[in-house]
Amino acid sequence: MATAAVTTERKNYLNAEYGIRSWLLTTDHKRIALLYLLSITLFFFIGGFFALLIRLELLTPAGDLLTADMYNKAFTMHGQIMVFFFLIPSIPAVLGNFLIPMMIGAKDLAFPRINLLSWYIYVAAGVLYIYCLATGGVDTGWTFYTPYSSMFSNTHVVEAGLAIFIVGFSSILTGLNFVVTVHRMRAPGLTWSRLPLFVWSHYATSIIMLLGTPVIAITLVLVVLERTLNLGIFDPARGGDPVLFQHLFWFYSHPAVYIMILPSMAVMSEIIPCFSRKRVFGYTFVAMSSIAIAAIGFIVWAHHMFVAGISLYSALVFSCLSFLVAVPSAIKVFNWTATMYKGSVSFSTPMLYAMGFIGLFTIGGLTGLFLATLGVDVHVHDTYFVIAHFHYVMVGGAVMGYLGGMHFWWPKISGRMYPEGWGRLAAVVVFIGFNLTFFPQFIVGYLGMPRRYWQYPPEYQVYNVLSTAGASILAVGYLLPMVYLLWSLRYGKIAPDNPWQATGLEWRTASPPPTFNFDETPEVTWEAYEYDKMPLPEEVTLER
Amino acid sequence: MSDRAGIGETPLAVEHEERPELRHHFADVEQQRNAATLGMWWFLGTEIMFFGGMFCAYLVYRRWYFPEFAASSRSLDLIVGTLNTAVLICSSLTVAMSVRAAQLGRRTLQVKLLLATIFFGLVFLGVKAYEWNNKYKEHHIPTFSFSANDLIKENQKLFGLDQLQNDPAKLQERKAEIQRRSQIFFSLYFALTGMHAIHMVIGVGLFGVITWMAYKGRFTPEYHTPLEIAGLYWHFVDIVWIYLFPLLYLIDRRPGA
Amino acid sequence: MADHSEHVVRASLYWLVWAILIVATFLTAWVATVDLGAFNTVVALFIATCKASIVVLIFMGVKYTHEKMTRPILVGAVFWLLILLILSLADYSSRYAG
Ligand code: HEM
Ligand SMILES: [Cu+2]
Numbered sequence: 008m009a010t011a012a013v014t015t016e017r018k019n020y021l022n023a024e025y026g027i028r029s030w031l032l033t034t035d036h037k038r039i040a041l042l043y044l045l046s047i048t049l050f051f052f053i054g055g056f057f058a059l060l061i062r063l064e065l066l067t068p069a070g071d072l073l074t075a076d077m078y079n080k081a082f083t084m085h086g087q088i089m090v091f092f093f094l095i096p097s098i099p100a101v102l103g104n105f106l107i108p109m110m111i112g113a114k115d116l117a118f119p120r121i122n123l124l125s126w127y128i129y130v131a132a133g134v135l136y137i138y139c140l141a142t143g144g145v146d147t148g149w150t151f152y153t154p155y156s157s158m159f160s161n162t163h164v165v166e167a168g169l170a171i172f173i174v175g176f177s178s179i180l181t182g183l184n185f186v187v188t189v190h191r192m193r194a195p196g197l198t199w200s201r202l203p204l205f206v207w208s209h210y211a212t213s214i215i216m217l218l219g220t221p222v223i224a225i226t227l228v229l230v231v232l233e234r235t236l237n238l239g240i241f242d243p244a245r246g247g248d249p250v251l252f253q254h255l256f257w258f259y260s261h262p263a264v265y266i267m268i269l270p271s272m273a274v275m276s277e278i279i280p281c282f283s284r285k286r287v288f289g290y291t292f293v294a295m296s297s298i299a300i301a302a303i304g305f306i307v308w309a310h311h312m313f314v315a316g317i318s319l320y321s322a323l324v325f326s327c328l329s330f331l332v333a334v335p336s337a338i339k340v341f342n343w344t345a346t347m348y349k350g351s352v353s354f355s356t357p358m359l360y361a362m363g364f365i366g367l368f369t370i371g372g373l374t375g376l377f378l379a380t381l382g383v384d385v386h387v388h389d390t391y392f393v394i395a396h397f398h399y400v401m402v403g404g405a406v407m408g409y410l411g412g413m414h415f416w417w418p419k420i421s422g423r424m425y426p427e428g429w430g431r432l433a434a435v436v437v438f439i440g441f442n443l444t445f446f447p448q449f450i451v452g453y454l455g456m457p458r459r460y461w462q463y464p465p466e467y468q469v470y471n472v473l474s475t476a477g478a479s480i481l482a483v484g485y486l487l488p489m490v491y492l493l494w495s496l497r498y499g500k501i502a503p504d505n506p507w508q509a510t511g512l513e514w515r516t517a518s519p520p521p522t523f524n525f526d527e528t529p530e531v532t533w534e535a536y537e538y539d540k541m542p543l544p545e546e547v548t549l550e551r
Numbered sequence: 552m553s554d555r556a557g558i559g560e561t562p563l564a565v566e567h568e569e570r571p572e573l574r575h576h577f578a579d580v581e582q583q584r585n586a587a588t589l590g591m592w593w594f595l596g597t598e599i600m601f602f603g604g605m606f607c608a609y610l611v612y613r614r615w616y617f618p619e620f621a622a623s624s625r626s627l628d629l630i631v632g633t634l635n636t637a638v639l640i641c642s643s644l645t646v647a648m649s650v651r652a653a654q655l656g657r658r659t660l661q662v663k664l665l666l667a668t669i670f671f672g673l674v675f676l677g678v679k680a681y682e683w684n685n686k687y688k689e690h691h692i693p694t695f696s697f698s699a700n701d702l703i704k705e706n707q708k709l710f711g712l713d714q715l716q717n718d719p720a721k722l723q724e725r726k727a728e729i730q731r732r733s734q735i736f737f738s739l740y741f742a743l744t745g746m747h748a749i750h751m752v753i754g755v756g757l758f759g760v761i762t763w764m765a766y767k768g769r770f771t772p773e774y775h776t777p778l779e780i781a782g783l784y785w786h787f788v789d790i791v792w793i794y795l796f797p798l799l800y801l802i803d804r805r806p807g808a
Numbered sequence: 809m810a811d812h813s814e815h816v817v818r819a820s821l822y823w824l825v826w827a828i829l830i831v832a833t834f835l836t837a838w839v840a841t842v843d844l845g846a847f848n849t850v851v852a853l854f855i856a857t858c859k860a861s862i863v864v865l866i867f868m869g870v871k872y873t874h875e876k877m878t879r880p881i882l883v884g885a886v887f888w889l890l891i892l893l894i895l896s897l898a899d900y901s902s903r904y905a906g
Binding site: 113114115116117118119179183184186187188190191192217218219220221222224225226229232236237238239240245246247248251254255258523528 | 574575576578582585586589590593594596597598600601602603604605607608611612616693694728731732734735738739742746
Binding site for chain 2: 816817819822823825826829830833834836837840841842843844848849852853855856859860863864866867868875877878881882884885886888889892893896897900901
């Protein structure tokens with residue numbers, strides 16, 4: 008409070024202009040990132056609300072809280088919101104948007120107006136989805152499997168399908184912007200081999216967005232046409248093939264899981280070297296593994312369809328290919344651990360999230376391999392084992408990365424420090440809550456509890472009670488940062504330009520940055536992550 | 552060279568003052584132009600995958616239901632389809648020529664060529680509407696009282712119906728099957744040509760704006776990026792049709808097949 | 809900086825391309841009515857690919873561009889399309905019943 012009077016504030020992107028218009032019509036990538044932050048947070052809470060309903064229903068074996076129909080809608084809308092309206096835009100549209108131009112020394116993304124347009128598209132889709140939700144919702148599962156979605160469901164499949172079709176365009180435009188920006192807007196001297204790994208990872212993500220999203224777009228259009236005009240392309244009763252829908256759906260949706268995890272890996276590659284005070288181990292390998300993940304991620308999709316009636320030969324091929332995709336993921340994990348090895352590691356909040364990420368992502372990835380094994384999958388397909396697998400990667404991996412990144416760059420974004428003690432506490436709570444929620448699901452899934460039912464045999468109750476208890480802890484872990492980050496906006500310590508003594512270009516400008524990021528275009532003459540040449544000055548102490 | 556951000560020797564301030572089209576966050580016009588065309592190329596990559604989903608469905612069913620696809624394909628008007636393809640090719644020529652006119656700074660020619668492009672685009676859409684209308688009359692629009700009876704009558708041998716003459720139950724079953732399968736062809740036909748037509752409509756709208764800009768003299772030999780990238784889009788839509796034409800109209804036109 | 813002025817293509821070349829495309833169109837239509845057995849489809853797609861290639865190279869200017877990325881993007885997108893088509897069709901053609 009005392010500080011307000013003392014300094015005449017520097018001009019930055021936040022105080023450059025005031026008023027609602029200056030936000031809604033902005034083309035500043037940093038402001039658009041904040042617009043995204045607000046909107047995805049809203050959807051995170053809506054999605055979280057449905058998760059709460061699901062977990063409460065499953066507290067007891069009987070179907071007492073929700074009817075079967077309501078339960079179907081709850082898990083469908085939980086999934087669709089979390090995947091399409093939260094996780095896919097989360098890191099790219101918020102942190103990527105905010106940071107990529109700064110990391111490459113540019114004034115903005117290549118197409119600022121398209122960037123704003125992509126947010127409006129997101130909002131339009133979000134409004135349509137909320138309309139769908141408010142008028143009764145949809146119950147097909149997030150996967151829209153035909154012919155249930157196209158012929159039988161009498162819920163609002165058309166609205167939901169269109170909303171997700173539309174939100175796809177916002178993600179395509181974001182990807183387009185990133186790719187072109189990375190190609191065209193780099194500061195002098197910033198060669199590809201000097202790019203931060205954050206940028207590499209987002210580049211790979213963008214390729215998936217560009218080449219995968221259109222396929223789900225057209226697929227959803229066909230489902231919508233099938234419902235409205237009775238086309239019959241996916242309807243077995245009329246000569247269509249429902250498995251074709253699954254091919255087209257997973258052609259996008261498996262790569263889409265990498266849209267969710269790659270940006271999180273991007274965050275890891277920034278946090279880990281910084282808090283280990285070491286260069287990233289094997290820079291080239293980490294960079295190339297992002298590209299490899301994007302590429303190989305496109306040739307494994309049918310591992311979701313092993314029991315759907317695809318040919319045995321192609322199941323075998325897809326099983327083998329799925330093992331391949333674990334290789335680049337493992338390379339990353341090994342390289343991060345090698346980066347920490349003999350580093351001077353400090354356990355600051357972002358680093359806690361990063362270490363959580365490594366552990367949880369490893370479990371998630373390895374159980375992915377179990378699932379990719381044909382014989383095992385026949386047993387655990389459509390059980391809680393799958394649920395646990397993908398929550399380990401998407402929540403334990405992607406969301407942890409998102410939170411870690413939000414803390415790491417919060418000083419840059421807001422110009423304030425968050426309270427470190429609370430930050431660490433929240434990270435630990437999230438980690439404990441997460442494991443308590445999802446680890447029992449591996450067991451109960453392996454024992455045979457199927458997914459997507461509102462009732463279950465009483466012998467599974469122990470695991471479900473544990474899981475629901477964990478979910479409550481997890482919820483607290485998510486609410487904490489909401490509270491103290493908002494608190495810090497007003498009461499947090501003023502952040503220095505480079506609180507972590509990190510090497511990236513984004514730390515060489517003010518916190519918060521000026522509208523055009525740099526007072527003059529930087530000239531890059533150094534490699535990324537030269538932490539060995541950047542000792543901590545006396546006065547800076549990172550928490551140990 | 553041009554792959555690295557083109558922040559070159561031009562003093563920034565000077566270039567920004569002289570070139571009103573240069574947006575603030577680019578270092579120079581060169582960089583801006585490169586960004587725009589590169590963006591369009593990536594977008595076209597996206598478009599390939601967008602149509603790709605439908606091509607995938609097409610291939611699957613074409614393999615499964617070849618006789619029905621061949622018969623249905625033959626019910627499309629070959630002459631009209633061929634001429635319409637030619638119309639679209641003409642429009643691509645006028646687009647290419649209009650970019651050239653812009654490069655040479657010939658404004659009137661440019662506007663004329665752009666108007667010709669729009670004209671050809673509209674002709675194409677008109678012909679398409681005519682063809683769709685014919686399909687409507689023939690009861691070939693899925694679910695709108697769809698009927699494959701004409702196909703069945705004309706292709707007894709192809710469908711193997713002649714061998715089922717003395718087994719009425721099987722015959723009925725087979726006929727129902729033909730009905731379903733040819734309906735799949737027409738579903739895909741309308742989905743593909745419909746999507747293509749939507750792209751054409753967008754293209755015509757886009758070129759309306761471009762023509763207006765050209766008329767206002769916005770394009771110079773140094774700067775005509777909007778025209779250029781709209782042109783790329785138009786050519787792409789043309790290429791989609793170049794593939795749709797044989798895939799839809801020419802599945803099997805062999806005499807006596 | 810290097811001279812990046814665009815390459816202005818001769819008008820006669822555009823006319824030539826146009827003529828080839830038109831001829832090729834009629835050629836495809838005609839050749840489809842000749843019995844080549846399984847090769848009808850091959851020929852039709854071959855002609856279509858030739859047409860598409862010259863549109864890309866000449867009309868879209870890929871032959872003349874300074875832009876290093878256009879070719880990789882194009883090849884990449886077509887390759888991705890082939891992944892979709894080939895791997896899906898591989899399933900269908902190796903199923904016991906069609
Ligand atoms: C290490 C690489 C991975 C492999 C080999 C793998 C393998 C698999 C397999 C085989 C399934 C299907 C299980 C079944 O339905 O029976 C599956 C499901 C799933 N995986 Fe993974 N996975 C990997 C990484 C990831 C990542 C990184 C994410 C997300 C960030 C993810 C998200 C999902 C989701 C959402 C599902 C469930 C989809 C559904 O049916 O609703 N996976 N995974
Ligand atoms: Cu998968």
